[in-house]
Amino acid sequence: MTDSLISPVPELAPPRKAPQAVTDLVENIERTWQFARPYREEVEQEFYRLLFHLSPSAREFFPVSMQAENGRVVRALIRVLRLVHRPDDLVPVLRQLGRDHRKFELHPSHYEAVGTALLGSLKHCLGAVWTPEVERAWAEAYTLVARAMQDAAADAEADGVEPPYWTGTVSEHHRLSWDLALVRVELDQAMPYRAGQYVTVEVPQRPRLWRCLSPANAPRTDGSLEFHVRAVDGGWVSRAIVGHTQPGDVWKFGAPMGCLQVDRESRRPVLMIAGGTGIAPIQAIIDDLGRWVDNPETTLLYGARHWDDLYALDRLYSFSTSNPWLTVWPVVEDTSSTPDAEQATTAEAVTRWGPWTEHDILVSGPAAMIEATVTELLRVGVHPSQIRYDPFLTA
DSSP states (O other): OOOTTOOOOOTTOOOOSSOOOHHHHHHHHHHHHHHHGGGHHHHHHHHHHHHHHHOGGGGGGSOSSHHHHTTHHHHHHHHHHTTTTOHHHHHHHHHHHHHHGGGGTOOHHHHHHHHHHHHHHHHHHHGGGOOHHHHHHHHHHHHHHHHHHHHHHHHHHHHOOSOSOEEEEEEEEEEEETTEEEEEEEESSOOOOOTTOBEEEEOTTSTTOOEEEOOSSOOOTTOEEEEEEEOOTTOHHHHHHHHHOOTTOEEEEOOOBOOOOOOGGGOOOEEEEEEGGGHHHHHHHHHHHTTOSOOOOEEEEEEESSGGGOTTHHHHHHHHHTOTTEEEEEEESOOTTOTTSEEOOHHHHHHHHOOOTTSEEEEESOHHHHHHHHHHHHHTTOOGGGEEEOOOOOO
16 A cells, blocks of 8 residues: 555665666765755655555554654664765664664564655655656665665574563662763663663653663673763653653663774774763773773863763773873863863864874764764864764754
């Protein structure tokens, strides 16, 4: 059953024998997305209407209030499809997403319905701009993405090593400030994650609203996880965690994802840049490096708007005193609370204290901070291959 406005994705059919060049495919996607961006809300509304029409069972994957969903699936799909020209970056991400999405018990029909709804919503809003060539470009890109995710999910099921999701019980919850909480969770089954990765989390106060959180500790023998969560404006999940989480709550976790890590074998110096609760995965990596005496020379640039927001600074300073390979540089945008502090954004600081062209660089924090900092690093001559970051939404 399909909508009269659309042509369905052809059951994730194999690519054509003579597919359009990848560069042309990407150009068609980018050009049409620029046309569609002003109508993003209309695209999102039409996407969900079509999806639930094509696959009524898909409604069970979303929260009761679609206001809380806020177009996240559409934005994530668009972001991924615009990366099809970078397979070295995209394929590992898709394999991680495929493993993670096993928690939803997705079937091939769900993938087909999502692809059809996405193409249909874009066609609905683009009108004459939606040519057969444009439709082929979006369909081929989605087919590649969906197939990679399904293959990864099938491989994970065949291995039988990882469950579709993990569960854990909150053992501790206390506020570090009025809008920031530290939460410790005891897992029921060990999770094989790497320091610096993140996981999707579902909490009992917000069922079906999965959000990304980064453990702030390296893997421990007892399997416990520590999270730092800040309540953000409009954040359905973050505000529930900070304000209403209690010991005994049972959380669900998807498969670990992310690319933040340090290559100890390269011996290159490392620059870590963290803003806000983006310090959590960086702290986990530093915690993990503490297992060795001999580590790369590591500089941590830790930024926030106010001095009081640098909640992990004392712990990091204490760690650096016994680990001489680590240097911690705090920066704040507003120095009114501590005039002696370095005043700068993280983007300004990397320019002021460089050069960093010989460093491996990890960036972690709010999306806007990551974008500004990475842009500045590229401007001052750092090669993109030296920079790692995991942009995701945290509300």
